[in-house]
Amino acid sequence: MKKRVPRVGDKVRFYFGKHPIIGQVREDRGPLGIGGRHLYEIVYERGEGNVYIVELPAEEFEIIDPKKEEA
């Protein structure tokens, strides 16, 4: 199944090595990645109130389906 294009507000999962991190897409940064890949700014928290950002192409994170999350 083809992955859908990420949208602002999507909850996503990416990895620090083997550690999964949950974050939220805050902005489509445009085709700034290698080979013109779109980058997405993802904001995430590590410990209460410690907010960080990463900018990743869509291949490097997965969108969390809110329906599956509720189940």
Add this chain to the structure above:
Amino acid sequence: MPSTALLQWRGARAAVLDEIEAAHALVGGTGLGRRYATQQLNRAYALLLSSEFQGLCRDLHSECVTVIVASTPAATQALSQAQYLWGRQLTRGNPQSGAIGSDFGRLGVVFWDEVCALHAQHQRRRELLDELVTWRNAIAHNDFDPAVFGPNPTLHLVQVRAWRRALNLLAEAFDSVMYNYLTGLLGAAPWPP
């Protein structure tokens, strides 16, 4: 070929700024009303110019970080990228020359030294950038310090155009500096030459 950030500066970002130029030309008449209207347009133009230049700098920084991070082990890429982006002033702040130098400096380049080494006029253009940001802040906060702006601060179109010309040349220089720096650092061109 330049970075995507520079292509966007020359393309979509320039088009946005040109719209203000076009609006300026449409304000007709020669009376006092026109002077008030164009003054507001000139201030809007300065705000937009500052904002678009911040966007260029932030985009170029992101492009450079992505290239550097891609040269590190896959398992640590997200981690090292988070470090480069931590506290980046260009993410939310104004494109003051100090902020630009600080953010790019974290990539290992003595940024403004390299930019100013490219052309004798770039130091003056750096001063013009900071002048624009000073105006931008005064406009955005409606706080014109009489000691800086005088009793009746007026912004002329010719001044905004001069800032824009300076930023156009700085944008080209930023691209060149980072292209050369990253090519030397990584042994390969960061984007197609």
